[in-house]
């Protein structure tokens with residue numbers, strides 16, 4: 319069935335992205351809770367219609383590692399995109415500090431991501447193009463799923479113009495312009511790089527390139543192209559984990575493994591052997607949510623103290 323705005327009851331705000339707000343909503347007839355993303359686009363009606371049609375392919379993206387798509391519609395110049403509500407939020411905010419993700423949890427998250435990416439590629443011929451911790455969602459059941467992949471050429475084109483992201487997960491070859499036509503020749507290898515960088519970020523709790531580069535896009539891109547690739551923190555993770563990350567963060571795209579090869583890597587085979595109940599994902603998610611609340615509380619009181627200092 320088609321989802322319409324009048325069937326949705328608006329609930330909490332879940333977060334703000336680069337392009338708009340994500341809200342929790344309840345579909346009143348079915349009582350299903352959903353996450354609704356609002357994307358503001360200055361496009362005419364026929365283009366917006368085109369986007370809605372292109373998004374239709376998402377109804378076929380059904381996999382345990384992909385956030386389920388419920389439907390999309392537009393009102394005026396906003397596209398509304400309804401998807402499965404993931405009650406623990408995105409991975410970036412769950413990895414709260416250095417080495418707070420135990421290796422078995424890291425391997426489970428990584429294998430979920432690789433399975434999701436390989437499903438998209440093999441079943442739907444979709445390359446994600448935006449692999450990063452904010453686009454990996456988690457729920458309290460301990461499930462890890464991907465969202466925000468590039469399915470609509472028109473949508474990608476409109477968003478690219480307004481891309482203001484300051485932390486780049488782009489592979490060196492894309493920065494150098496070897497894949498000039500970004501939409502045409504984007505390859506899986508570039509997603510494998512972004513996967514590697516996301517893993518390092520999870521283990522550090524921060525974007526892996528030096529903080530000096532956060533506010534200087536040029537310096538950051540220089541570091542990605544000319545610097546050594548980031549590594550997992552020493553002495554905390556096994557050589558197996560470190561080798562896996564190093565394979566993903568090969569600067570030459572042709573040397574990076576395919577998803578099939580990654581699934582055969584020891585790091586992910588070990589995770590498969592641990593089995594469904596062999597990793598305490600639920601325990602880790604609960605702990606991470608608790609730490610996230612504490613961090614938010616600290617930030618709030620710091621901001622308040624600062625405000626008082628100024629006043």
Ligand code: ADP
Nearest residue numbers: 332333334335336340353402403404407408452
């Ligand atoms: P970005 O533009 O940075 O990728 P999004 O607009 O996709 O961010 O999402 C903003 C925030 O909203 C996310 O960081 C996440 O916390 C929350 N969010 C997005 N989708 C969902 C969802 N399906 N379920 C729960 N929370 C979500």
